[in-house]
Amino acid sequence: MPDIQDNTNSGNISYNAKHSMILIAVPSKENSRIAQDMLMSYGFSEFIFAYDGKDAMDITLRSEPDLVLIDMNIKGMNAIEYCKSIRELELFKSLPIIVQTADHHHEQRTKIFANGATDFISTPLEKMELISRVKVRLENHKLINSLVEYQEHMQQELTTAREMQNLIMPIEPDIIDIEKNHNVSVGSFFKPSYEMGGDFWGINSADDDIVDLYAVDFSGHGVTAAINTFRLHTIMYSSISRLSAGEYLAYLNRKITPLISADQFATMFFGTIDSKNNTLTYATAGTTDAILVTKNMTEIVTLDGSGFPIGITTSSKYDTKEIEFNKNDMLILYSDALIETRNNKKEFFSTECIVDFLAENIKNSKSYNARHAVSDILTEFNAKYSHNLNDDLTLVAVSR
Amino acid sequence: MEYSENQNGDQYDLSLSGKFTFADRKFFKDLFIKIREGNIKHLTIGLSEIEFVDSAALGILLLARDEAEKLQINLVLKSPKDQVKKMFEISRFYELFQIEE
Numbered sequence: 001m002p003d004i005q006d007n008t009n010s011g012n013i014s015y016n017a018k019h020s021m022i023l024i025a026v027p028s029k030e031n032s033r034i035a036q037d038m039l040m041s042y043g044f045s046e047f048i049f050a051y052d053g054k055d056a057m058d059i060t061l062r063s064e065p066d067l068v069l070i071d072m073n074i075k076g077m078n079a080i081e082y083c084k085s086i087r088e089l090e091l092f093k094s095l096p097i098i099v100q101t102a103d104h105h106h107e108q109r110t111k112i113f114a115n116g117a118t119d120f121i122s123t124p125l126e127k128m129e130l131i132s133r134v135k136v137r138l139e140n141h142k143l144i145n146s147l148v149e150y151q152e153h154m155q156q157e158l159t160t161a162r163e164m165q166n167l168i169m170p171i172e173p174d175i176i177d178i179e180k181n182h183n184v185s186v187g188s189f190f191k192p193s194y195e196m197g198g199d200f201w202g203i204n205s206a207d208d209d210i211v212d213l214y215a216v217d218f219s220g221h222g223v224t225a226a227i228n229t230f231r232l233h234t235i236m237y238s239s240i241s242r243l244s245a246g247e248y249l250a251y252l253n254r255k256i257t258p259l260i261s262a263d264q265f266a267t268m269f270f271g272t273i274d275s276k277n278n279t280l281t282y283a284t285a286g287t288t289d290a291i292l293v294t295k296n297m298t299e300i301v302t303l304d305g306s307g308f309p310i311g312i313t314t315s316s317k318y319d320t321k322e323i324e325f326n327k328n329d330m331l332i333l334y335s336d337a338l339i340e341t342r343n344n345k346k347e348f349f350s351t352e353c354i355v356d357f358l359a360e361n362i363k364n365s366k367s368y369n370a371r372h373a374v375s376d377i378l379t380e381f382n383a384k385y386s387h388n389l390n391d392d393l394t395l396v397a398v399s400r
Numbered sequence: 401m402e403y404s405e406n407q408n409g410d411q412y413d414l415s416l417s418g419k420f421t422f423a424d425r426k427f428f429k430d431l432f433i434k435i436r437e438g439n440i441k442h443l444t445i446g447l448s449e450i451e452f453v454d455s456a457a458l459g460i461l462l463l464a465r466d467e468a469e470k471l472q473i474n475l476v477l478k479s480p481k482d483q484v485k486k487m488f489e490i491s492r493f494y495e496l497f498q499i500e501e
Contacts (some may be wrong), residue, residue, distance in 0.1 A: 219455040220422065262466035263459030267491075286491035306490045312462055313496070336455070391454075 017138045018043040020066035025049070025056035025082075026100065027074050035069060035100075038127040039134060053077025060086060060095075067138055069130075071123075072101035072112070080115045087116035094144060096137035100125065158195040165196055165226055168233045170203055178203055182211050182275065187374030189395040197392035198225025198266075199335050200233065206242065209276035213398055215333040217287065218266045219309075221392065228264060228311075232256055245270050245283035246320035253285070253310040253318075265311035269333050273325055275400065280325035283318040285310045288339060289351050292323070293330040293373075293399070297362050300355045330370055330399035332358075337391035338377075343384045370397035401427070401450075410441040417449030420484075422456035432467050441473060448479035453487050465497060476500055 022039065024032045024047055032049050039047075048063055050056035053076040060068065070079045077085075079099045086092045099117045101108065102124075112120050119133055170178075175186045182205060190199065198218030205211050216232060218225040235255045243251060249270055256266070269290055271282035282290075286309035289302040303323075308316035325331070332354075339350050354377060361376050362368045374397050401424045406413045412435065435443065445464070461477070468475035477499045480488050488494060 217455070219459045261463075263456075263463040265455075265459065265462065267455070306492065308492045308496070309458075340454075 017135055017142075018045060020044065020138050021046040021048065021063065022134065023048050023050065023056065023059055023063070023065035023068045023070075025051075025053070025059075025068065025074055026071040027051060031071070035125060035130065038125060038130050041127070042131045042135075044134070051075075053079070053082050056082055057085060060092065061089075064091070065095075066141070067096045067098070067134060069098050069100060069121075069134070072099055072103065072108075079117070080112060083112070083116040094141060096141045098133055098137060161223075161226065162192070162196055165192075165200070165229065168202075168229065169200055175203065178205055178211065181205065181208070183400070184211065184273075184275075185369035185371050185397075185399045187369075187371040187395075187397040189374055189378050189393070191393045192221075192226075193337070193389065193391050193393075194222045196223055196226035197221065198229060199392035199394040200229045201333070201394050201396050202236075203396075203398070209274055211273045211275070211398065212271070213273065213331065213333070213396065214268065214270040215287070215335065215394055215396055216266050216268045217335045217392070217394070219264055224264070225392075228256075228260055228266065231259055232266060232310075244320040245272060245281050246318040249283045249285050249307070249310060249318040250316065253308070253312075253316050254314050256311045257314045260311050262312075265309040267305075267309050267336075269305065271331065273331070273398065273400070278324055278326045279322055280329075280331060281320055281322045283307070283320050285316075285318060288334055288336050291332040291334075291351065291355060291358070293332070293358065293362065294324070294326070296328050297330070297368060300359055302351055302355070325400065327400050330368075330373060330397060332370075332373060332377075332397040333394070334377075334396070335392060335394040337389060337393040338381065338395060340391070341381075341385045341389050343388070349381060349385050368399075370399040373397045373399070403427070407438070407440075410439060411444070412438070412440045412442065413444045413446065415446035415449065419452045420447075420450050420457040420460075421452070421454045424457065425460060428460050428464060432464070435467075435473065436471060442476070443468060443473050444476045444478055446478045447484055448481055450480070450484050451482065453484050458487065458491060458493070461493075461497070474498070 022044060024035050026032045026035065036047055048059055048065060050059050053074045056070060057077060070082055072079045083097055096118045099112050099120045100123050101120055109120055118137055121130060121133055169190060179186055186203060198221055201215040203211060203213050218228045235252055239251065249268060267287040268285040269282065269287045271280055273280050284305045285307045287305040289305045292301050292303055307318055339348055342348055357380055358373060374395055377395060401416055401418045401420050404415045465475060477497050479501055
């Protein structure tokens, strides 16, 4: 007796179809014997039988067969009714059901599929056709189940990883603390494009007058980029001495470069707001131009974000720049996704557009702060651009 | 991304066009296999027809720079325009690569 070839050996999916339990539900014992003999000749050995539709239903529920071969016109409950009822149950959503019929009309077959049959086969049965269809349907079913299980497992892993990644970013209570203690407003938004992202940001205070703000965007997306965010974050939080912004980026760059491959790098803004001296000192590593709202919110300028991205070469140097940052001034950082996503007219939400948009909103508002800015920019972005977004999006603002 | 190529002795010229993104990693991987076997000493990558590069594309160019250094190949990037030029300026690529107009 020839054995069934197991062709499904890929990865950890290993499966022998001949141990599958097949329910044969056809009106006469003679016909069910014909189907059974054909399948047995190929090595299938486990069968159960039903001679009317209601029996088929009961047996399916009780014995949970791996595949059902059912005759279109079986008594009690025909194959279409059987399919309809069985598909309503979650457990049998993907159970392979092959309907046998002598009816060659196109409409009839369409109706069989529409009601949940997996496949159909013409009667009188032809041995090789029956074996092929049964085999293919069993293998597909098994593969799909394995993939679903694998996907569920990966999904869980990624959810855990994403929760870990969220932990390296500020949470609302911390942000509120900083707002209270430093008399600032902090608005923020972060959304990874895939399960995990290459963006992260942070806000810290060293003492009463000092608030550090940074935003990082690793090249690429997904798990690789996310792992790099953890690496950099670890380096950032294991350094203790207080350096200038430029020295700090140079330090991070020296540390991260040997750890990541040549095609990986991060763009970064690091700034320190000093509320005693009313200054912002900052350094940039090939990032977007930050937006600065100044002169009592009457003027909006951009801060050049150029510089060597970190992680490319250990020798990169970074300038520390210092500007005034007075009461009512606001700093806005954003990842390139914000300005590189097109709307339906193929236009970008460019930095210039954001500046104009902000100017208009500030003009029409009495007291405008960082939370308003982030919320307004995001609303505008979501309304017009976000459906084309395929990168991580970070938007952070701080106002005094 | 589309490309055309031309080899003349140990000089290999590549002209790229369209959007240069993460999707083009495989192309460059294959390119370097070809270059390793091809006894090439000079590689020029023409960018004048490239309209857009993303951060992954910059990463691919950095990888090319790394490979070229290892293989002692002289790598030249040629004629970046518009958004590409802007990205190169922001990321200081003019100091990392030999870039010709």
